[in-house]
Amino acid sequence: xxxxxxxxxxxxxxxxSLRLSCVASGFTxxxxxxxxxxxxxxxxxxxxxxxxxxxxxxSCAESVKGRCTISRDISKNxxxxxxxxxxxxxxxxxYCARGTLxxxxxxxxxxxxxxx
Amino acid sequence: DVVMTxxxxxxxxxxxxxxxISCRSSQSLVHSDGNTYLNWFxxxxxxxxxxxxxxxxxxxxxxxxxxxxxxxGTDFTLKISRVEAEDVGVYYCMQxxxxxxxxxxxxxxxxK
Numbered sequence: 001x002x003x004x005x006x007x008x009x010x011x012x013x014x015x016x017s018l019r020l021s022c023v024a025s026g027f028t029x030x031x032x033x034x035x036x037x038x039x040x041x042x043x044x045x046x047x048x049x050x051x052x053x054x055x056x057x058x059s060c061a062e063s064v065k066g067r068c069t070i071s072r073d074i075s076k077n078x079x080x081x082x083x084x085x086x087x088x089x090x091x092x093x094x095y096c097a098r099g100t101l102x103x104x105x106x107x108x109x110x111x112x113x114x115x116x
Numbered sequence: 117d118v119v120m121t122x123x124x125x126x127x128x129x130x131x132x133x134x135x136x137i138s139c140r141s142s143q144s145l146v147h148s149d150g151n152t153y154l155n156w157f158x159x160x161x162x163x164x165x166x167x168x169x170x171x172x173x174x175x176x177x178x179x180x181x182x183x184x185x186x187x188x189g190t191d192f193t194l195k196i197s198r199v200e201a202e203d204v205g206v207y208y209c210m211q212x213x214x215x216x217x218x219x220x221x222x223x224x225x226x227x228k
Contacts (some may be wrong), residue, residue, distance in 0.1 A: 035217065037165075045157075045165065045208055047217040061216050062117075095164060101153045101212035104176070106164045 002026035002105045004096050009110030016086050020110055022079040022096030029072055030055075033100030034079045036070065038092035039109075046092075049081060050100040064090070086114045118142050118211050122220035128228045135196040137223045139209035144189050146213070153212035156185055156194045159222075160205040168207075169194065201227060 008020040020036070036048040049060045049070040060068035069082040079096055093109040119142040129135045145152045156169040167176050169185035172192060182197040196203055204227060209220040 044206075044222045045159075045210070045219040047219070050215065050217065059215050099212075100215075100217070101147075102155060102167070102170050103157075103210065103212070103217075104167050104170070106166070108164055 002098065004098065004105060004107035006094065006096050006107045006110040009094060009112045011113045011115060012086055013116050014087055014114055016114070017082070017084045018086065018112060020081040020083070020094055020096075020112070022081075022107060024077045024079065024098070027098070028074075029077055029079060030074045032098050034070075034072065035097045035100055035103060036079075036081045036094060037097055037103070037106075038090075038094045038112075040089075040092040043092075048094070051079070052100060083112075086112075088114050090114050117216055118145070118214050118218050120209055120211055120218050120220040122207075122209055122223050124223060125221070126224045126226070128226050129196075129199045130228045131201065132198050135199050135203075135225060137194045137207055137209075137225075139187075139192045139194070139220050141190045141192075141211055143214070145211050146189065151213075152188065154185075154187065154192050155210045155212060156183075157208045157210060158203075158205050159208065160202075163205075165208065196225075199225070199227070 003025045005023045033053045035050040051058045067084045071080045095109045097103040098105040121140045123138045157165040159165045173185045206222045
């Protein structure tokens with residue numbers, strides 16, 4: 001059974017940083033592209049970042065470019081999202097999803113709250 | 117970036133009646149590999165998004181056959197043939213053809 005389990009969210013002060021993790025089970029992330037998608041409270045879905053199945057291509061949305069790094073540890077079957085210089089606009093539930101075209105499986109999300 | 121425009125924003129439906137959601141993209145979603153990566157997601161209250169339809173019209177495993185997707189190029193539709201109480205939630209279209217991936221703004225389906 002495919003499962004995605006995010007962690008690493010929490011309360012962070014403006015200007016701070018966070019590293020989110022997404023542990024995958026039931027498949028190997030080296031065979032699939034992976035994405036991060038966020039949802040601000042009461043708002044819609046926004047793609048944040050993605051990595052190709054080979055790991056050779058990564059991208060971040062314009063709204064987080066320069067502050068976002070997506071990476072993965074194949075040995076741990078884990079996806080990461082490093083976010084720096086956080087502001088209130090980054091407050092959201094962050095989901096990881098399998099794929100970069102089809103997003104067929106999603107985790108339950110990890111909540112990031114940026115506030116002083 | 118590709119802009120995805122959904123309508124309506126809100127869709128009150130009587131149980132057992134059909135519902136239809138429109139999604140339009142600002143440019144063609146035909147990928148260089150020939151596929152059209154237009155997906156539909158359902159988000160029930162308090163839950164993660166769940167994919168219902170991929171590549172325009174393919175239904176995911178376990179998705180009731182009252183859900184169907186259609187369209188081509190830049191114009192797409194999700195239809196629910198007979199709305200049931202469990203269909204309440206927000207529906208999003210998403211294009212995976214062009215990076216960055218982009219979502220429609222969502223359509224809230226509720227029971228009248």
